[in-house]
Amino acid sequence: MNNAKAIKVPTGIPELDAVLHGGLLPSRIHLIEGRPGTGKTTLGLRYLIEGLKMGQSCLYLSLSESLDELQESAANHGWSLDGIEIVEMIPVPDGGAASQTILLPTEKELSSLIEQIAERVESSTATRIVIDSMVEIRLLAHDSSHYRRQIIALRQRLSRRGVTVLLLDDLTSDGQEFELQSAVHGVITLEQIEHAFGAARRRLRVVKLRGGNFQSGWHDYSIRTGEFLVFPSLIAQEHHRAADGIELFSGIESFDALFCGPLTEGSSTMVLGPSGVGKTTVALQYALSAVKNGHHVAYFNFDESETTLRSRLVASMGEDSDEANAGPGAGENDATRRFHLRRVNPSRISPGEFIWNVRRMIEDLDVRLVIIDSINSYLDVIREEKSLLRQMHELFSYLSNMNVMSIIVGANSARLDTSKEPDALSLITDNIISLRYYEHDNVVCKAICVLKKRQGRHEHDIRVLTLTDEGIRVGGRVRNCDEHLGAATLEP
Numbered sequence: 001m002n003n004a005k006a007i008k009v010p011t012g013i014p015e016l017d018a019v020l021h022g023g024l025l026p027s028r029i030h031l032i033e034g035r036p037g038t039g040k041t042t043l044g045l046r047y048l049i050e051g052l053k054m055g056q057s058c059l060y061l062s063l064s065e066s067l068d069e070l071q072e073s074a075a076n077h078g079w080s081l082d083g084i085e086i087v088e089m090i091p092v093p094d095g096g097a098a099s100q101t102i103l104l105p106t107e108k109e110l111s112s113l114i115e116q117i118a119e120r121v122e123s124s125t126a127t128r129i130v131i132d133s134m135v136e137i138r139l140l141a142h143d144s145s146h147y148r149r150q151i152i153a154l155r156q157r158l159s160r161r162g163v164t165v166l167l168l169d170d171l172t173s174d175g176q177e178f179e180l181q182s183a184v185h186g187v188i189t190l191e192q193i194e195h196a197f198g199a200a201r202r203r204l205r206v207v208k209l210r211g212g213n214f215q216s217g218w219h220d221y222s223i224r225t226g227e228f229l230v231f232p233s234l235i236a237q238e239h240h241r242a243a244d245g246i247e248l249f250s251g252i253e254s255f256d257a258l259f260c261g262p263l264t265e266g267s268s269t270m271v272l273g274p275s276g277v278g279k280t281t282v283a284l285q286y287a288l289s290a291v292k293n294g295h296h297v298a299y300f301n302f303d304e305s306e307t308t309l310r311s312r313l314v315a316s317m318g319e320d321s322d323e324a325n326a327g328p329g330a331g332e333n334d335a336t337r338r339f340h341l342r343r344v345n346p347s348r349i350s351p352g353e354f355i356w357n358v359r360r361m362i363e364d365l366d367v368r369l370v371i372i373d374s375i376n377s378y379l380d381v382i383r384e385e386k387s388l389l390r391q392m393h394e395l396f397s398y399l400s401n402m403n404v405m406s407i408i409v410g411a412n413s414a415r416l417d418t419s420k421e422p423d424a425l426s427l428i429t430d431n432i433i434s435l436r437y438y439e440h441d442n443v444v445c446k447a448i449c450v451l452k453k454r455q456g457r458h459e460h461d462i463r464v465l466t467l468t469d470e471g472i473r474v475g476g477r478v479r480n481c482d483e484h485l486g487a488a489t490l491e492p
Helices: 014-019 040-053 067-076 105-122 134-138 144-161 179-183 253-259 279-292 351-365 375-385 388-401 423-428
Strands: 029-034 058-062 084-088 128-132 164-170 186-193 201-209 219-224 227-231 268-273 296-301 320-322 339-343 367-373 405-411 431-440 443-453 463-468 471-479
Touching: 014 227, 029 040, 029 144, 029 179, 040 058, 040 067, 040 084, 040 128, 040 164, 040 227, 058 067, 058 105, 067 084, 105 134, 105 144, 134 144, 134 164, 144 179, 219 351, 227 351, 253 443, 253 471, 268 279, 268 388, 268 423, 279 296, 279 367, 279 405, 279 431, 279 471, 296 351, 339 351, 351 367, 351 388, 375 405, 388 405, 388 423, 443 471
Parallel strands: 029 164, 029 186, 058 084, 058 128, 128 164, 268 405, 268 431, 296 339, 296 367, 320 339, 367 405
Antiparallel strands: 186 201, 201 219, 219 227, 431 443, 443 463, 463 471
């Protein structure tokens, strides 16, 4: 059979099927490996439940958990195992002198267990099978060569039945063993990374899929009640949308004059400045303009600022708001809503999930402006991976290919330093708008200027910035102003 052209077997997890370029290879054996707690059993149950929906016969051979334990795990997800044949085959070593032979007891027990598994599969009508877990079999083998021979014998008998099998295996040994990986047709590794604070990050990768294509690399995933969610890593070059010439003015004539025109589609803009200077208000000014022009806007707020969320500027846009970490969903049935507010908890979300949520807003709702507020909090999501520039470059490339404008809000306290985060991100953005404080007549005031604009010219003046409930106002030029809260005078 030509597996490259064969109809693949869906896992019941659409995004995992996308990573596998359609699903599992039919009539083949696949290994799902990972340490305890990574979700192997959950994935296996989801795979069988999908088979039931398709009218297929399913078999779960349990070597480690009882029927009650499996049913309890399924109930926690709101799943029913009715219709799935569950067989307990927990190996119990024989005792007593009568069982002794010239062979080592483990050899006899392993051969007997492999025979029982093969016979149970051969007597079943199931086309989807899960065997959980292979660690119980490995413990009965006294060396790796004996274990490999038995696994190959089991693989040959299962392959003759034409069933699609998932073998679940715990990575409990200190040294990596590859006997099982080399004996099967496909391997998916699940991994859980604990952080010093916040939720653990789960990710998976397809190690091999013999005779089939797949998306390589690590992909974040999350296990929630009733869901096993996979977030395929972003490949920007795979996504394109025809240009339609959208331009976006801020709606403030004096500021548009300072910027010398509108934001262009596909462009990225960074708004930098110290805390409280008005960066979010500047970003929301563009959001308000986009909404008034009939475009959808996605605003990802990492900082949970109640003042911002309740501001008249946001309220005037009739926001579609949902809970932290939630993807597109709440309020989207109302076609009049064009401002989509997403509050994100940086300690509970992975980089892959965040980027996936951005993609869903763009591809499902045709969002044309994405705002990330702030990049400093997003750094907390991916700081341990040390890959900010690579991930953001891929995200900006995707947004550019999809002709989506982006505004990134970042806080800094000194002059621009591209050797440090988040200022380093300014290297790959198209535009930079800088805000600062200055002192005038013993009053702390705000100023704004444009440092960079790739698509054209811009003014180099530093101008007075005033924040109001309705948005921003840009006034005259600031004179004699240094980077500190020094004295300054205004042009008449």
